[in-house]
Amino acid sequence: MTMARNCIVVNLDRCTGCFGCEVACKMENDVALGQRWSKVFTVGPVGEYPDMTRYALPTMCQQCEDAPCVSVCPTGASYRDKDNVVLVNKEQCIGCKYCMMACPYGVRSWNADEGCVEKCTLCGQLTSQGKQPACVKSCAAGARFYGDLDDPESAVSKELAKYDEKDIHVLRDAGNKPATRYIMTDMIGTWYDRVEPRGGHQTAAYPVED
Amino acid sequence: MEIQWSLVLFTCLSGAGAWLLACAGLDAFRGLTRKATAPAVVAALVLIVVGGLASATHLTHVDRIMAVLAHPAPGIFLEALLLGIDVIVGVVFLALVKREGSEAARKALGAIAVVMAAVFSFSCGSSYMMASQLAWNTVALPLGYLGTAAATGTALWYLLCAALKEDGPALAFAAQETLVGGVAALVLALAFGFASGAAMGADALTFWVGVVLCGGVVPAGCGLMGMKKSESALQLAVVAVVGSLIGSVAFRVLMWLASVTLMNLFGATI
Numbered sequence A: 001m002t003m004a005r006n007c008i009v010v011n012l013d014r015c016t017g018c019f020g021c022e023v024a025c026k027m028e029n030d031v032a033l034g035q036r037w038s039k040v041f042t043v044g045p046v047g048e049y050p051d052m053t054r055y056a057l058p059t060m061c062q063q064c065e066d067a068p069c070v071s072v073c074p075t076g077a078s079y080r081d082k083d084n085v086v087l088v089n090k091e092q093c094i095g096c097k098y099c100m101m102a103c104p105y106g107v108r109s110w111n112a113d114e115g116c117v118e119k120c121t122l123c124g125q126l127t128s129q130g131k132q133p134a135c136v137k138s139c140a141a142g143a144r145f146y147g148d149l150d151d152p153e154s155a156v157s158k159e160l161a162k163y164d165e166k167d168i169h170v171l172r173d174a175g176n177k178p179a180t181r182y183i184m185t186d187m188i189g190t191w192y193d194r195v196e197p198r199g200g201h202q203t204a205a206y207p208v209e210d
Numbered sequence B: 001m002e003i004q005w006s007l008v009l010f011t012c013l014s015g016a017g018a019w020l021l022a023c024a025g026l027d028a029f030r031g032l033t034r035k036a037t038a039p040a041v042v043a044a045l046v047l048i049v050v051g052g053l054a055s056a057t058h059l060t061h062v063d064r065i066m067a068v069l070a071h072p073a074p075g076i077f078l079e080a081l082l083l084g085i086d087v088i089v090g091v092v093f094l095a096l097v098k099r100e101g102s103e104a105a106r107k108a109l110g111a112i113a114v115v116m117a118a119v120f121s122f123s124c125g126s127s128y129m130m131a132s133q134l135a136w137n138t139v140a141l142p143l144g145y146l147g148t149a150a151a152t153g154t155a156l157w158y159l160l161c162a163a164l165k166e167d168g169p170a171l172a173f174a175a176q177e178t179l180v181g182g183v184a185a186l187v188l189a190l191a192f193g194f195a196s197g198a199a200m201g202a203d204a205l206t207f208w209v210g211v212v213l214c215g216g217v218v219p220a221g222c223g224l225m226g227m228k229k230s231e232s233a234l235q236l237a238v239v240a241v242v243g244s245l246i247g248s249v250a251f252r253v254l255m256w257l258a259s260v261t262l263m264n265l266f267g268a269t270i
Helices: A020-029 A068-073 A098-103 A134-139 A157-161 B005-030 B038-055 B062-070 B075-100 B101-126 B139-164 B167-195 B204-228 B230-257
Strands: A006-011 A039-048 A053-061 A079-080 A086-088 A110-111 A117-118 A143-149 A182-184
Touching: A006 A157, A020 A039, A020 A134, A068 A098, A079 A110, A086 A117, A098 B062, A117 B101, A134 A143, A143 A157, A143 B167, A157 A182, B005 B038, B005 B075, B005 B101, B005 B139, B005 B167, B005 B230, B038 B075, B062 B075, B075 B101, B101 B139, B139 B167, B139 B204, B139 B230, B167 B204
Parallel strands: A006 A182
Antiparallel strands: A006 A143, A039 A053, A079 A086, A110 A117
């Protein structure tokens, strides 16, 4: 039986960059002060006038198929549950932070009070009851979708089916195969899967090394 | 990325200990020393164990460490396993030396110690080879770990031989080993510096002065001079140890400073 590929899909054509998803995530999951499991970036403005691009980019755990955070974890604290969702069992986390080093997107948080790593759980406490993740439910623009990429009847599959392949994007893949999809048409501008740290476009979205 | 000093000390000390044990093991084949072997093995065991304890201070929940045994993934598990094996090799080798066990058994353990030193010090660096870390994802990183650990371990062996006033041939050979260790550190650290970009980046000074000069050129130079002048062995060995230790620490510090993540969206440092 094929495992589900549950993830969040974000339609950037709709996203207004209101940060409501960030707030909803923190409230629902009691995320520690100063930490985020969900974060909205602003890409750009980049490009040459008049071909400028600027868009909001909501980010979270990308639910990678070959999740490096799971394979490097020495205790199995980073794992996939029965629904194939990448999670952290905080009772088993020894705080070695290898998963934070291995995550290509740096979307794992460090809970200093508990000495454990945390991350987006896709709001399993809600989805297990047939509800939507807090960020999806709260999205005022209707830009966020949750579901199984392999289920044609899921909300994510239905939304993705409305668009051409060229308008469906993923963050830079280092072999980890991120599941999260971003929909963005040329109505918004040019998609950037990563802005090069030096010599390339500088944006607020992808923090660069000084 | 923030420097993880616990991990710096772990690989620096344990790696040096493993190579010190390797030098003592190599002497089982040459039979040049009279007094240095047993103290060297004891010092090596202390370094390996202290390094291992230093690594544990990196963890927030050491109480859960046994869970590692249930999940034999590469990285921490492999390092702990190799560290444990090296300690056993050292203890058995020490017992053989103390009880004047058979030469064949000592040579066998000596050969294992040499192989273990290479494998252990390499594996400590290979744990950091991750696609998410652009500057680390090169085989030159674990090779640099190996080279700098070899330089420190061989220099420590040279120091012990000099301090215990071993004979000229033993000192000359220890100096030769220090030369080999220093050259290994120099060549392999240079490879990492250019492969990762650290040689030209913001931390170039740390690389060229700390890693290349102190960690490679100094021990190699001391070893080369020591091969010709055994009367200055102690002074040369002290300089080689200090230089190689600085180089070994600087190399590991540089790794953290040179970290470039594929994307660090949340800006969190560890």
